[in-house]
Amino acid sequence: MLPRIDAHAHVFQSSQAFYAMLDRLNVRLVNICVVDKHDRGYEEAAPQHARALEVFKASQGKVAWCSTFDPQDWESPGFAERTIALLDRTFKDGAVAVKIYKSIGMELKSRAGKYLMPDDPVFSPIFDALEARDKTLYAHIAEPSAAWRPLDPASPHYGYYKSNPDWHMFLHPERPSKEAILSARDRMLARHPRLRVIGCHLGSMEENVDEIARRFDLYPNFAVDTAARVPDLMLQPREKVCAFLIKYQDRVLYGTDLELKPWERPEEALKRWEAEFARDWKFFATDEKFQYAGREVLGLALPGNVLQKFYRQNALRWVPGITGAK
């Protein structure tokens, strides 16, 4: 099996069975910490950092890790300096990247009532520090367009918004539009041309690869991961997705968004992980037909050199410091 890197996963339990699976499948991970006040287990950065470090060590570096920070006190004096000091401690502990989250743009409001956006000047010193330390920024900014629409059982994102109404923007019309948030993200990319940025979840441009291509052409410092958005690629015309992945073969990283939560039984989680890796391989690497959500999908059968970049080399290049990947 081609050695693979899943550049976007969430592993907060140290399990020998889990590491054995990674070895068997020849998969390495980037384990992403993220602060989400609405998602159990993700409320605070510090416990995640401690757990990610434990997993990093126990896996002998096969599970690299990406730290994060809680932006909620961004208006308090010294926010940037405090954040940089915190991130520097995580870099000492081996963190290879830093994640920012959709709460920026979709949730956090200033005391004056303005939504905090990813291009807010308060983040500039932090982004400059990442660039100076040669660290990568993972940016989960905005959400699938389904978040701004009524619930639709046919959408791949139906289940998430049904059970996460806090993030279902259709219910919160006072919040910024997706266009406004992505424009702020794009301005941030333009202002930090030497900062490597990975747009999580296809950069929230999940419905049309042309939207991603347009940003790739404008911002050479920008790449995307496929985490939790492979079904969105399955819904687009096959030839178009193939052409996109071949033309931008240096800019797309394989990622799943799979989770191993602290309270989960690893045996069950392992089945889910294996099934998802297998489905994704079928889609990207083979020309097999398979059923997904009641539709017939034909695999993309990407060329071998493109698969090697997508599944591994792009992660090594865009996220320097992944050590367990040999």
Ligand SMILES: [Zn+2]
């Ligand atoms: Zn994620």
